[in-house]
Amino acid sequence: MDKTKTGLRNAKKRKQKTALIIPAPQAPFDYKKELEAAARNMILVHDPDMLIKMTADTIVDKLRVKHVSVLLQEKDAYILSVSRGNGQIRFPVGMARVDKENPIIVFFKRFNDRILFKRRAVVYRQAKGLLKSGGVKDRLCAILEHVLYQMEVFDASACVPSYVRDNLLGVLLLGPKLNNEEFSDEEVEFFIALASHMAMAIRNAQLFKELELELDRKKQLFIRTTIALAAAIEAKDHYTHGHTTRVTNISKEIAMRLGEGAPCVNEKFIEDLEFASLLHDIGKIGIPEYILNKEGPLNDDERIMIRKHPAIGVGIIKSIKELEGALQGVRYHHERYDGLGYPEGLKGHGIPLIASIISVADSFDAMTTDRPYRRRLSKADALAEIRQLSGKQFDPRVTHAFFKLYQENRI
Amino acid sequence: MDKTKTGLRNAKKRKQKTALIIPAPQAPFDYKKELEAAARNMILVHDPDMLIKMTADTIVDKLRVKHVSVLLQEKDAYILSVSRGNGQIRFPVGMARVDKENPIIVFFKRFNDRILFKRRAVVYRQAKGLLKSGGVKDRLCAILEHVLYQMEVFDASACVPSYVRDNLLGVLLLGPKLNNEEFSDEEVEFFIALASHMAMAIRNAQLFKELELELDRKKQLFIRTTIALAAAIEAKDHYTHGHTTRVTNISKEIAMRLGEGAPCVNEKFIEDLEFASLLHDIGKIGIPEYILNKEGPLNDDERIMIRKHPAIGVGIIKSIKELEGALQGVRYHHERYDGLGYPEGLKGHGIPLIASIISVADSFDAMTTDRPYRRRLSKADALAEIRQLSGKQFDPRVTHAFFKLYQENRI
Numbered sequence: 028m029d030k031t032k033t034g035l036r037n038a039k040k041r042k043q044k045t046a047l048i049i050p051a052p053q054a055p056f057d058y059k060k061e062l063e064a065a066a067r068n069m070i071l072v073h074d075p076d077m078l079i080k081m082t083a084d085t086i087v088d089k090l091r092v093k094h095v096s097v098l099l100q101e102k103d104a105y106i107l108s109v110s111r112g113n114g115q116i117r118f119p120v121g122m123a124r125v126d127k128e129n130p131i132i133v134f135f136k137r138f139n140d141r142i143l144f145k146r147r148a149v150v151y152r153q154a155k156g157l158l159k160s161g162g163v164k165d166r167l168c169a170i171l172e173h174v175l176y177q178m179e180v181f182d183a184s185a186c187v188p189s190y191v192r193d194n195l196l197g198v199l200l201l202g203p204k205l206n207n208e209e210f211s212d213e214e215v216e217f218f219i220a221l222a223s224h225m226a227m228a229i230r231n232a233q234l235f236k237e238l239e240l241e242l243d244r245k246k247q248l249f250i251r252t253t254i255a256l257a258a259a260i261e262a263k264d265h266y267t268h269g270h271t272t273r274v275t276n277i278s279k280e281i282a283m284r285l286g287e288g289a290p291c292v293n294e295k296f297i298e299d300l301e302f303a304s305l306l307h308d309i310g311k312i313g314i315p316e317y318i319l320n321k322e323g324p325l326n327d328d329e330r331i332m333i334r335k336h337p338a339i340g341v342g343i344i345k346s347i348k349e350l351e352g353a354l355q356g357v358r359y360h361h362e363r364y365d366g367l368g369y370p371e372g373l374k375g376h377g378i379p380l381i382a383s384i385i386s387v388a389d390s391f392d393a394m395t396t397d398r399p400y401r402r403r404l405s406k407a408d409a410l411a412e413i414r415q416l417s418g419k420q421f422d423p424r425v426t427h428a429f430f431k432l433y434q435e436n437r438i
Numbered sequence: 439m440d441k442t443k444t445g446l447r448n449a450k451k452r453k454q455k456t457a458l459i460i461p462a463p464q465a466p467f468d469y470k471k472e473l474e475a476a477a478r479n480m481i482l483v484h485d486p487d488m489l490i491k492m493t494a495d496t497i498v499d500k501l502r503v504k505h506v507s508v509l510l511q512e513k514d515a516y517i518l519s520v521s522r523g524n525g526q527i528r529f530p531v532g533m534a535r536v537d538k539e540n541p542i543i544v545f546f547k548r549f550n551d552r553i554l555f556k557r558r559a560v561v562y563r564q565a566k567g568l569l570k571s572g573g574v575k576d577r578l579c580a581i582l583e584h585v586l587y588q589m590e591v592f593d594a595s596a597c598v599p600s601y602v603r604d605n606l607l608g609v610l611l612l613g614p615k616l617n618n619e620e621f622s623d624e625e626v627e628f629f630i631a632l633a634s635h636m637a638m639a640i641r642n643a644q645l646f647k648e649l650e651l652e653l654d655r656k657k658q659l660f661i662r663t664t665i666a667l668a669a670a671i672e673a674k675d676h677y678t679h680g681h682t683t684r685v686t687n688i689s690k691e692i693a694m695r696l697g698e699g700a701p702c703v704n705e706k707f708i709e710d711l712e713f714a715s716l717l718h719d720i721g722k723i724g725i726p727e728y729i730l731n732k733e734g735p736l737n738d739d740e741r742i743m744i745r746k747h748p749a750i751g752v753g754i755i756k757s758i759k760e761l762e763g764a765l766q767g768v769r770y771h772h773e774r775y776d777g778l779g780y781p782e783g784l785k786g787h788g789i790p791l792i793a794s795i796i797s798v799a800d801s802f803d804a805m806t807t808d809r810p811y812r813r814r815l816s817k818a819d820a821l822a823e824i825r826q827l828s829g830k831q832f833d834p835r836v837t838h839a840f841f842k843l844y845q846e847n848r849i
Contacts, residue, residue: 059470063631066477070638220474227481231642238649245656248760252660255754256667259723312670316727343666349659
């Protein structure tokens with residue numbers, strides 16, 4: 028995600044720029060500032076993996092910890108998803124996966140209501156001390172012993188839980204400090220706050236991902252329904268089965284090939300083109316069946332009738348605001364570069380590029396499909412015909428891109 | 439937004455629950471904790487107005503400030519969008535609107551690179567002191583005098599800018615403290631950090647809003663295109679213009695009326711119903727035109743043919759995953775409660791509710807529209823007929839809801 032990267036870069040830039048009217052305390056590590064910066068950076072990052080990496084990096088770099096890993100919730104298990112280290116131990120990513128019966132998970136899920144550990148970190152040496160002194164009672168004592176054993180396995184000096192509301196999203200596993208000193212109270216506070224910010228940022232990122240997925244689903248709904256309806260219309264025109272889907276795919280390929288040189292071909296253009304290709308023949312719904320299905324050549328009246336399909340198509344979709352950009356593709360996909368096409372006899376670059384692209388894709392697919400009056404051409408023969416018609420029927424910019432695609436085996 | 443409210447409530451709950459293994463300093467106001475809590479609460483709030491209110495409330499409540507307003511960027515101007523106060527002055531919301539030439543805006547936009555004020559707050563008495571002492575030079579001096587004059591107008595003791603990257607999103611205008619003391623350095627630091635968090639949270643909220651708008655646009659694209667195509671199919675069936683739209687609206691009304699008592703009617707059900715109603719007659723695309731347009735009564739063969747339209751409709755949409763929930767509505771909208779319908783002769787509650795709803799809406803619209811063989815009925819007469827057919831053709835649960843809608847003038 029480009030936004031994310033720019034966000035990070037800018038956030039760093041801003042941090043460097045900040046100067047104070049009130050002199051900041053010259054502490055070696057300003058927890059408050061670091062936490063603020065981390066929280067601000069996190070909010071615009073919408074990739075959970077990146078958020079975890081940012082958190083782990085902050086701890087490893089700023090606090091000189093040997094290694095940091097994160098157990099992150101994934102369905103019913105917790106996955107060891109990142110491991111960063113200054114020191115010797117670095118768990119291979121994907122190596123470990125603990126289920127929800129792991130004592131660390133059980134502890135933070137079920138025992139977080141105990142006064143001593145309410146939603147807080149477990150610091151190995153502190154907890155060990157508490158156990159020795161008899162300061163921990165009954166069931167808590169048993170589970171805590173198991174937790175400490177697990178921490179030894181992970182070489183963790185502290186475990187910091189990360190909650191979203193009442194859900195345990197993950198656990199930070201912090202290795203010992205490089206200088207082997209114990210964590211100060213301030214450091215533990217910092218871990219807890221950082222884990223809390225991380226959890227909220229991950230939840231935010233998940234909400235974003237859900238919205239983006241839903242957006243994709245709705246777009247697919249539109250595309251698939253249009254394809255299905257176009258197929259139903261094609262079913263009446265016996266020779267065009269699958270035509271709409273193929274024209275749409277070829278059109279998009281051409282646009283992306285053109286896009287490498289043409290500034291007007293952007294994301295919006297490609298989406299408009301996709302919609303226009305899907306709908307280019309939709310006006311055939313208004314053409315009498317006997318004309319669509321006629322085996323022999325059409326007479327003049329019938330030809331006039333069938334030439335109305337772009338206008339009928341425009342009539343069907345013109346009130347749909349979201350299809351504004353697609354309209355010209357539907358309207359002009361039968362225009363010709365030499366001005367001999369229909370409905371308006373537009374010429375050369377007077378024909379919108381979106382329509383010129385559909386025109387080539389449409390013709391290529393018609394040539395390579397069996398028709399009532401002739402058998403289909405091979406790809407190579409169709410290409411030769413398109414080459415011969417370049418500058419006559421077709422816009423040379425488009426045929427040029429089309430030939431390149433063919434050379435690249437993308438058609 | 440319910441999520442937002444629950445988020446806030448839960449965040450508060452969590453805060454109350456938090457107990458420390460390490461005792462927290464018992465300061466009268468813990469800036470660090472307040473800032474952390476504010477940042478955490480903000481991230482899951484996706485309403486910019488709510489975010490500004492949260493920020494203003496925090497300042498007014500925790501720091502005993504007389505009033506807080508926010509100048510928030512909106513296109514080319516900055517709108518005074520919130521004003522909260524403990525004291526006497528409260529600007530009416532919507533009263534003030536300053537353009538981008540206002541000295542406060544100009545100052546934070548163009549002079550934020552000056553060492554003395556880099557992206558920082560302007561504190562009235564401090565700045566006044568600086569001006570008097572000659573500590574500010576050249577152009578900065580002139581603009582700063584204008585800023586201080588504007589602050590007097592707003593009764594502001596401090597102005598705190600709020601940036602997203604290099605964009606000035608807004609300015610917090612803080613009134614004097616209730617006890618008339620000056621702001622401490624720590625308080626000013628707190629304002630700056632809070633404004634920074636607010637800016638990022640608002641940007642995050644804006645990204646959410648953009649995604650949600652885009653989601654709505656894609657859904658509308660699907661709905662409008664389906665309606666347009668259904669209209670094109672209807673155009674062949676001369677008597678059903680606007681039928682699809684009306685059936686969809688009536689179906690949704692019935693479902694929402696039912697929803698007050700029926701647990702199965704949720705948001706997902708209503709969306710499925712909407713899609714099913716939009717597509718219920720889409721199979722007519724596969725019926726020969728001469729049958730759809732026939733003026734006289736249909737013969738047996740023709741009747742058999744037209745009764746295939748639900749199955750043809752299912753054939754068209756069945757491969758579309760997003761329409762799975764709508765399938766049964768398309769398939770069974772001609773079933774009858776007494777088992778005499780088609781295609782399968784399902785009976786009573788064996789007919790999916792989604793289909794029973796479309797059946798009533800479809801029949802009501804057919805009754806109240808002119809048909810080749812009879813003139814349309816009045817609403818009252820159609821209602822009487824539906825009442826008479828309740829328990830025979832129609833599911834009584836559905837007709838019951840339908841009558842209620844009629845009584846409430848919603849049909």
